[in-house]
Amino acid sequence: METSLRLKTLSKTPFRSSRYSLSTPRLRLATPTLAMAAHSSAAAASLLSADPRRRDEVLSAALNSVSNCLSETHLDETVPGLSSKARGKVRDVYEGDNYLVLVTTDRQSAFDRVLASIPFKGQVLNETSLWWFEKTRHITPNAVISSPDRNVTIAKRCSVFPVEFVVRGFVTGSTDTSLWTVYNKGVRNYCGNALPEGMVKNQKLPTNILTPTTKAADHDVPVTPHEIIEMGLMTKDEYDEVSQKALDLFAFGQKVALEHGLLLVDTKYEFGKATDGTIMLIDEVHTPDSSRYWIANSYEERFSSGLEPENVDKEFLRLWFKKNCNPYEDKVLPEAPVELVCELAWRYIFLFETITHSKFELPGSEEPINERISRNVKEAILHI
Structure with missing residues (x-):
């Protein structure tokens, strides 16, 4: 109850300066420069339309599947040993003996x-995360079993x-907690x-910054390290370790994205602590749901012209929802218009294929x- 009261108070005054003396996280990986995009083998006149036949194939498949999406699951009713379904906005989580099943x-x-x-x-997000979980093991362990x-x-x-x-590399966004909204x-x-004066929407920050949030009444509430x-x-030790991992993950993600013609603009990470005290990366990594991506080689020209970047998220x-x-x-x-739904399906798949090759x-x-999910999960938990 005490934490709940603090959260309610915090939601009214979320922008207090940090007064806590924390060790400054050091970036072990060089942040890629935008100029590198010109040398990316993946950069093209328009990455999103570089393969029109593949795009048409995905759009057609998406249109045929609009009425057959995975919107609800009930594994607690079909898989013995699973219970306590927790329904998030995107994931359904089921509890096993010493493991969780995330759908x-x-x-x-x-x-x-x-x-x-x-x-x-759902398939795109799961497979994208699995790819990144494997690629980032040198930075942090993760919770994936299978x-x-x-x-x-x-x-x-x-x-x-x-x-x-939440780690950010640019001043952008449209939600109430986005950096551009609060900066504006x-x-x-x-x-x-501390944010410099004179910045404009979609401008690159001088350095990547960490803007943590916590939850209160189902809304993201910005917090300072001191408040956490x-x-x-x-x-303090947990925060120092996790904040450094988050910045390192983001710098690595930016490097990989730029090598494939993309800018990783911002993202969010979640972490947990195992019973042995190990801090692990959980949930998802660098997906188009948790992250914002732009096309790299058109960014500078569009930014200079006052145009929105080409986004892949x-x-x-x-x-559209804010307008309507x-x-x-x-x-x-x-x-949501069906053409926007199908376009988003294409962009998610495009991102997966661009990043993972x-x-x-x-x-x-x-x-x-x-x-299919029930059958596969039943078989898998027999071997855990």
């Missing part, structure tokens, strides 16, 4: 609510830190970060997706 659905969230269901989205299904990850149980570590309102100290420690959400869907309703307050939202396997319709 990534096709639900699309923004503004702290579900907006639509996007064909193939992935028995395209939409499923089985993970180790851990004590989750109630803080999301005159805020110059955000989550303990003062509220008992993490110890859900920002265009966010903007009040997504924070309206009880009933308009239905592998072809996304479009799922067949021979077996209902819930039956």
